[in-house]
Amino acid sequence: MNENVDATARSFEGATRVTQDIASQIADYSKRSFEQGSKTMEKLLTAKSPDKAFEAQTEYARSAYEDYVSHATKLGQLYTELAQETFKAYQDLAAKATPVR
Numbered sequence: 090m091n092e093n094v095d096a097t098a099r100s101f102e103g104a105t106r107v108t109q110d111i112a113s114q115i116a117d118y119s120k121r122s123f124e125q126g127s128k129t130m131e132k133l134l135t136a137k138s139p140d141k142a143f144e145a146q147t148e149y150a151r152s153a154y155e156d157y158v159s160h161a162t163k164l165g166q167l168y169t170e171l172a173q174e175t176f177k178a179y180q181d182l183a184a185k186a187t188p189v190r
Contacts, residue, residue, distance in 0.1 A: 100181040103174035111167045118160045125152060 129149040136142035 100178040104171060104178055107167055107171040107174050111164065111171065114160065114163055114167065118156070121156060122153070125149065125156070 126149075129145055132145035133142050136145060
């Protein structure tokens with residue numbers, strides 16, 4: 090009985106790890122976005138001319154877009170990995186539950 094419980098727990102370790110990676114990526118992205126927005130706001134408030142303010146805003150838009158695309162790509166890969174790990178966990182569980190004839 091304990092062997093089945095241990096095997097089941099081990100089969101879900103991969104999905105748990107990937108879920109933790111996803112949460113970490115989201116937290117990191119949120120932190121970076123907030124810091125980037127704060128720095129940009131500071132640049133906008135201290136800009137000496139409209140040209141400098143426009144330059145800061147343009148740089149922020151470019152950087153935010155690139156960071157978002159990178160983040161979305163990474164999350165897409167992690168969600169694919171999560172699906173694979175979850176499917177593998179259920180396959181392993183079904184294999185253990187199916188009697189061998």
